[in-house]
Amino acid sequence: MQFYSFSADYVQSLCAGDRQAQEHFAAYFTQLLQLKLRSRLQSPQAIEDVRQETFARVFSALRKEGGLRQPERLGAFVNQICNHVLFEHYHSAGPVESLDVEGRPEPVAEGADAADVVAARQIQFKVHAILLKLAPRDRSLLKAVFLDERNRDEVCREFGVDRDYLRVLLHRAKQEFKTEYIKRAADRIGLGESA
Amino acid sequence: MDRIGVEMMNHSEALQQMAAERYLLDELTPDAREAFEEHLFDCSECALDLRAGAVFVEAAKTLLQLPELAGAAVPSPSRPHKIKRQWWLFWLRPAFATPAFASLLLVLGYQNLVTYPRLRAAASQPRLIPWAQLRGAMRGGAPLVITADREHGVALPVDLPSQPNEGAYASYSIDLHDPQGKLVFGSVVAAPSESDSSPQRLGLVIPGAMLRNGVYTLAVSGVAPNGERTVIDQYAFEVHLID
Numbered sequence: 267m268q269f270y271s272f273s274a275d276y277v278q279s280l281c282a283g284d285r286q287a288q289e290h291f292a293a294y295f296t297q298l299l300q301l302k303l304r305s306r307l308q309s310p311q312a313i314e315d316v317r318q319e320t321f322a323r324v325f326s327a328l329r330k331e332g333g334l335r336q337p338e339r340l341g342a343f344v345n346q347i348c349n350h351v352l353f354e355h356y357h358s359a360g361p362v363e364s365l366d367v368e369g370r371p372e373p374v375a376e377g378a379d380a381a382d383v384v385a386a387r388q389i390q391f392k393v394h395a396i397l398l399k400l401a402p403r404d405r406s407l408l409k410a411v412f413l414d415e416r417n418r419d420e421v422c423r424e425f426g427v428d429r430d431y432l433r434v435l436l437h438r439a440k441q442e443f444k445t446e447y448i449k450r451a452a453d454r455i456g457l458g459e460s461a
Numbered sequence: 462m463d464r465i466g467v468e469m470m471n472h473s474e475a476l477q478q479m480a481a482e483r484y485l486l487d488e489l490t491p492d493a494r495e496a497f498e499e500h501l502f503d504c505s506e507c508a509l510d511l512r513a514g515a516v517f518v519e520a521a522k523t524l525l526q527l528p529e530l531a532g533a534a535v536p537s538p539s540r541p542h543k544i545k546r547q548w549w550l551f552w553l554r555p556a557f558a559t560p561a562f563a564s565l566l567l568v569l570g571y572q573n574l575v576t577y578p579r580l581r582a583a584a585s586q587p588r589l590i591p592w593a594q595l596r597g598a599m600r601g602g603a604p605l606v607i608t609a610d611r612e613h614g615v616a617l618p619v620d621l622p623s624q625p626n627e628g629a630y631a632s633y634s635i636d637l638h639d640p641q642g643k644l645v646f647g648s649v650v651a652a653p654s655e656s657d658s659s660p661q662r663l664g665l666v667i668p669g670a671m672l673r674n675g676v677y678t679l680a681v682s683g684v685a686p687n688g689e690r691t692v693i694d695q696y697a698f699e700v701h702l703i704d
Contacts, residue, residue: 297512302498305487341502393520397530409525411486412518418486433482439521440482440514447513 272340281328295344306352316355320348385450392446396439404435469499472507481511485518592616595696604676604697611669611702619681621661622693624652630683634690640675649684674702
């Protein structure tokens with residue numbers, strides 16, 4: 267499977283304000299940053315603040331001479347900037363100071379349109395089918411962990427399984443779902459295409 | 462790019478350690494989480510893997526509330542699997558069975574050596590039983606106190622009155638109620654013949670085993686040919702049991 271890789275051209279397109287590249291960037295890193303930040307920040311507003319500040323600082327840094335020496339490591343660069351913003355957020359009573367001084371409109375993922383709604387329904391349909399195929403006990407296990415958010419150790423004890431069982435259960439369900447997800451994600455953010 | 466003190470995870474390690482699953486399950490230590498994130502932002506394959514997992518989990522959270530996906534009741538297999546025993550077989554356990562069988566042997570021995578010979582003697586030999594004269598409860602007054610023991614019980618005279626009119630009663634009913642008001646004995650005897658005008662006296666023997674302390678009530682009723690009952694007399698007596 268060929269996955270997306272960042273390149274100097276991609277970074278150059280971003281800096282030049284290429285709309286397609288900026289949309290891809292926003293869609294790709296919004297999801298990753300949200301995953302990263304949700305375990306560290308309590309409120310959705312704080313997550314959004316840190317994400318926006320991260321994007322602003324990344325674009326600001328990319329536009330500077332020598333801002334990113336290894337374009338293929340753009341992802342790691344975004345992560346590093348996010349860590350800095352997060353660090354400042356923790357140690358700041360008020361909102362972090364924005365570097366988005368130029369007031370340039372920030373590229374954000376577009377709102378839900380008809381295609382998004384259809385894609386979301388298809389994803390739900392696929393997840394429903396996967397869950398339905400699971401043993402009732404495994405569904406109860408997933409519900410206890412993810413929906414009820416119960417203590418993992420306690421849940422494993424109750425179900426007579428260990429943590430490995432839980433990981434493998436999630437892994438198998440995720441792998442089955444991934445095929446469908448790739449199909450949808452490729453349409454959204456151009457996965458599989460070269461930058 | 463790697464942060465100081467955090468060693469970046471490579472792709473093989475991420476797969477081998479099921480880092481994406483651990484990340485979704487929030488099982489990674491802070492250092493491991495940062496190491497995986499360093500790799501994650503740099504590896505589109507792991508990023509895709511994690512995003513797919515996250516989308517699956519989010520969708521599952523909603524869908525698992527649906528009735529058709531409601532799982533089975535949470536089992537309790539935390540305890541080691543063991544053969545399920547029927548509760549009523551608990552008496553087969555040695556801790557219970559040994560003293561239980563010993564007690565049973567004692568009971569059997571007592572019955573064979575004491576109870577049965579005494580019952581045989583009681584059934585086959587004449588014996589004297591205290592005879593108490595009853596006073597009618599319907600006439601008021603304190604009930605007669607009868608002192609009895611469990612070995613002998615008590616004997617009571619029951620007088621069947623003469624019929625007020627010829628053929629008024631086809632039979633008499635004698636009912637004994639214990640101190641709790643429960644009917645413990647009931648019998649129907651034929652009414653004396655029309656030529657016999659004198660009252661008829663019967664003896665009611667109450668075995669000691671069924672006696673208990675308290676006030677008993679004995680009712681004598683006349684039963685008409687049509688089945689209608691009329692209480693003719695009622696006696697009350699209080700039993701005091703002695704060892």
